[in-house]
Amino acid sequence: MKIHSIAIENLMVPCSNYCRYCLLSCNNDVNTEGYHKTEEFIRRIQTEMNELNINFNYYIGYCMDTPYLNDYLKLCREFNYSSADFLQLNGLRFRNLASLGEFIYNLKDNGIKLVDLTFYGTREFHDRFAGRKGDFDYLVDIIRTCNRLFVPVEISMPLFKDNLDQAEELYNFLNTLDIQRFFIFLPHSKGRGFRLENKRIDLNDYLSLPEVIKNNFTKVPVKTEAMWLEENDFPQEENRILTMVLKNNTDYLDLTAQEILDNLKEKDDYFYSKLPDNKTLAKMYGNSDSQLMYRKRDLIIKYRQLWAREHPDIPATIEEYNDFSIRF
Ligand code: SF4
Secondary structure (H helix, E strand, O other): OEEEEEEEEEEEEOOOOOOOOOOOOOOOOOOOOOHHHHHHHHHHHHHHHHHHOOOEEEEEEEOOOOOOHHHHHHHHHHHOOHHHOEEEOOOOOOOOHHHHHHHHHHHHHOOOOEEEEEOOOOHHHHHHHHOOOOHHHHHHHHHHHHHHOOOOEEEEEEOOHHHHHHHHHHHHHHOOOOOOEEEEEOOOOOHHHHHHHHHOOEHHHHHHOOHHHHOOEOOOOEEEHHHHHHHOOOOOOOEEEEEEEOOOOOHHHHOOHHHHHHHHHHHHHHHHHHOOOHHHHHHHHOOOOOOEEEEHHHHHHHHHHHHHHHOOOOOOOHHHHOOEEEEO
């Protein structure tokens, strides 16, 4: 299994939302190490990763509400990290319009060329889902501010049974603003996404969607579980991106890049060495009558989770250590 890249995620900023579906399983247990001490560590790791010839990426979260944002963006530009020109802005604390203008202006000044926002549905539903009253209107304020300052905005919307009938209204409303791209995706079951598994849309739901919404699905194919099983094309992934999430302690500061690499590989390999291959998993857990819609990758994630649940004696997946592995 090749390593495409290694990332370090520094969850150092509390998020003001509590989204029911949060890939990061946000609990606001943030890393409290000083920003600059961690940046020093990242610079050393970057140098060591270069020597190991490994692609390296660093990013912060849960949100961007940090007084060190400019330092972070400078670092991203220096090493061409993924946040150098693109930021996700959900979860910011509320600001008035003047202060929001200053915030977005500052982002633009620091090289941000695209802002991404996630909407869960129309106003009332979105606020409930995001766990914060007023969040919908605040995101609209962010879009209007970006429009005024000529910062492009893209919108994503996770689609599931409960918000299916809101997609078109949301799309039409957002198109009264200046949006560069609107895309729909089906949530996977990692993080708090497992809470949405029983809300997954089926083929009838999909077919009932207006054309304009179908046309705005991400380009990754979605099909029913039955169709994927019929195709029976479940090759093993050959690459992986491994991510270490910094914990709320100082232990990581002494780690070398080689130790990080070895540690992530060990945690990831151990679980997968016990796990049946994808074809076998599909045979074990696939439901050939199921009309539920999946991306192929998400179906495999679900089968792996089902297997892990049945094998509590087997070492935990890397996600259970709060780190991440994406195989592709
Ligand atoms: S805004 Fe983002 S980090 Fe915060 S709870 Fe929602 S999905 Fe999680």
